[in-house]
Amino acid sequence: MSIRKIVCFDEDKCNGCGECVPSCAEGAIQIIDGKARLVSDTFCDGLGACLGECPMDAITIEEREAPEFDEIAAMRHVAAAEKPRAIPLGCPSARLMSFGESSPPHTGNKESQHSSLNNWPVQLTLVPPHAPFLKNADILLAADCVPFAYPDFHRDFLSGKVLLIACPKLDEFEPYLHKMAQILQQAQPASITILRMEVPCCGGLTHLVKQAVQTSGIKVEVKEITVGVQGKVLAEA
Structure with a gap:
């Protein structure tokens, strides 16, 4: 000492x-x-x-x-x-599934509401970079809280996109960075839309994508949408 x-x-x-x-x-x-x-x-x-x-x-x-x-x-x-965390192959939460075309977005009528989710799993930790649904996809990287704050999440943001969710405050940054850089290198997505909350810690998602782009050397179209805690879109960039 x-x-x-x-x-x-x-x-x-x-x-x-x-x-x-x-x-x-x-x-x-x-x-x-x-x-x-x-x-x-x-x-x-x-x-x-x-x-x-x-x-x-x-x-x-x-x-x-x-x-x-x-x-x-x-x-x-x-x-x-930097070593990715292993996920048991037999774990149902990690089984890759693609649902094809999105269901029609809901119209406000309770009986006509549909899910626009196209892939499973959705948690960034569980999605392998080689997942077929990531290839050339339009990725929606959403903070965990957004679907709870924004009532029309499926209709306005999810249709036609591959969903990945993460929490930049409660989850470890380095494994996420490693995973996102691998996704960029292997899947070469067409675009990434960052859907974050207005709280400062959510800026970690934007930082994650910027660092992953820099680390991977892959160019990708990136868009950021900020949602307020009362469920309104506050900014788009």
Whole structure:
């Protein structure tokens, strides 16, 4: 143990957006319980590459007693984090299904409502990059909360698209980044529409796609739609 510089997070300021996570080449930062935290002091080199990535100014460098930075351990940690999580082949939640053409969108009449879902599974963790329904698809990457906030989700956003859902605040960023980059490389989708909530942490979805595009080197049309917590579209870009 020695007195050295190390990253410090102000939990009162941190909103859990995850912008700082990919900036740390040593993989020292993760979003845990909705806040940015050091996974291990030994993974932090104290150089502060993450400082400029925080929109809430919640990161500082402090001098305190901490174990020495272990570069070899940090690189092993990064390599382990990049390995995709295995999903049991027999698990029904991971069985690939494509439903063909979308059902007609609902018209407001309860008896005539139809699902526009074209694929299963939908959770980004469970969808393999080689899934046939991803090939050249128009992907809708939606935050988990959107379908609950926006009443006409199927009619207005889902028809004709392949759905992937994720939560940038509660789920781990690095596995998602690895998965999305693989999807871009293997499936080469025609477009990605990011459907996020207005809350700041949801910006992690946009950051995820931008990082995946940069990592994969694949060009794709990207659109972002922001939905308010009261169910209205607030912005499109």
